[in-house]
Amino acid sequence: MRRGVTLVELLAVLAITVFLTLAGGQALIAGMGIESRLRDGATSAERVNEFESAIDGLISRAYLSTDLNDTSSTFIGSNGPIDGVAPGQGVSTNSTLGSLADELVFSTVGSKVSDRYAASTGTFEELNSQFGPQGGKAECDLSLRPYDAPGNESGLFLRVQRPADGDPTQGGRQSVLNKDVTKVSFEFYDGLDWQPEWDTRTMGIKRLPAAVRVTYRLDGEDSDRVLIVRLPHSDATPTNPVTVGGGA
Numbered sequence: 001m002r003r004g005v006t007l008v009e010l011l012a013v014l015a016i017t018v019f020l021t022l023a024g025g026q027a028l029i030a031g032m033g034i035e036s037r038l039r040d041g042a043t044s045a046e047r048v049n050e051f052e053s054a055i056d057g058l059i060s061r062a063y064l065s066t067d068l069n070d071t072s073s074t075f076i077g078s079n080g081p082i083d084g085v086a087p088g089q090g091v092s093t094n095s096t097l098g099s100l101a102d103e104l105v106f107s108t109v110g111s112k113v114s115d116r117y118a119a120s121t122g123t124f125e126e127l128n129s130q131f132g133p134q135g136g137k138a139e140c141d142l143s144l145r146p147y148d149a150p151g152n153e154s155g156l157f158l159r160v161q162r163p164a165d166g167d168p169t170q171g172g173r174q175s176v177l178n179k180d181v182t183k184v185s186f187e188f189y190d191g192l193d194w195q196p197e198w199d200t201r202t203m204g205i206k207r208l209p210a211a212v213r214v215t216y217r218l219d220g221e222d223s224d225r226v227l228i229v230r231l232p233h234s235d236a237t238p239t240n241p242v243t244v245g246g247g248a
Contacts, residue, residue: 048218048225051178052227055142055177055227055229058108058142059104059106059212059229059231060229060230060231061108061109062106062107062108062231062233063107063108063109063208063233064107064200064208065107071166072107072137072139072164072165072166073107073137073164073200073206074106074107074139074200074206075106075107075198075199075200075206075208075209076104076106076198076199076200076201077101077103077104077186077198077212078103078104078105079101079102079103079197080102081103082103082105082141082168099196099197100185100186100187100196100197100215101185101187101188101196101197101198102143102144102185102186103142103143103145103186104141104142104143104186104212105141105168105169106139106140107137107138107139107140107164108137108138108139108140109137137163137164138161138162138164138172139159139161139162139165139168139171139172140158140159140160141157141158141159141172142156142158143157143184144156144157144183144184145157146174147159147170147174148173153176154176154179155176155177155179155181155182156176156177156178156181156184157174157175157176157177158174158176159173159175160172160173161173180218180219180220181216181217181218181219182217182218182219183215183216183217183224184214184215184217185214185216186212186213186214186215187212187213188209188211188212188213189209189210189211189212189236190209190236190241190242191210191236191237191238191239191241192238194213207234207235207236207242208234208235209234209236209242210230210231210236210237211229211230211231211234212228212229212231213226213228213229214227214229
């Protein structure tokens with residue numbers, strides 16, 4: 001004669017089933033949380049890589065004209081606004097970075113045209129009116145100062161003037177390159193040492209540093225990130241350094 005399932009046995013099976021269901025649910029929730037954090041971390045790393053690639057692409061195109069009379073060709077790393085900028089046009093937030101340069105202005109060559117410009121149709125005059133001059137020599141300015149950007153915007157700004165003129169203190173259009181940057185500083189390798197500032201206007205012979213060290217911090221982080229950009233157009237080496245204070 002077969003014995004039926006007792007109430008006690010049924011309750012035990014039910015309890016085990018409930019326990020396994022809850023445990024499985026908790027494991028699923030935990031797994032989803034880990035996946036979400038990994039995905040967010042990967043997205044954050046991608047944004048940092050894209051930003052650093054953009055900075056590297058900009059600074060590595062720095063160049064100086066061989067024409068000594070070409071005032072539109074400059075490379076200036078300054079602590080505080082570049083000389084000639086009127087007071088009150090923005091205050092640096094880099095008070096903890098000491099005397100390191102917090103603004104970098106430089107001329108570039110070989111800038112690619114924008115994707116929108118390349119995809120657009122129309123006459124040269126129409127495209128130039130809509131997008132402004134494209135390609136060729138330009139003046140770039142990297143800083144935290146919103147010279148002409150809307151007052152509610154903050155972060156690392158990029159000002160581009162194309163074609164470059166002889167005044168590194170103004171001109172062009174400014175846009176936010178990365179709204180999450182809260183601090184930035186620049187140092188310049190002269191072939192032997194890292195220098196806190198650089199100004200080709202004071203040099204007998206204009207020369208570029210061999211590399212630029214960009215130190216920056218992102219919103220929500222408590223430590224600095226460092227990016228070193230090599231300048232292929234520089235001739236500075238350990239055997240041919242740029243003397244302190246400018247000149248060859």
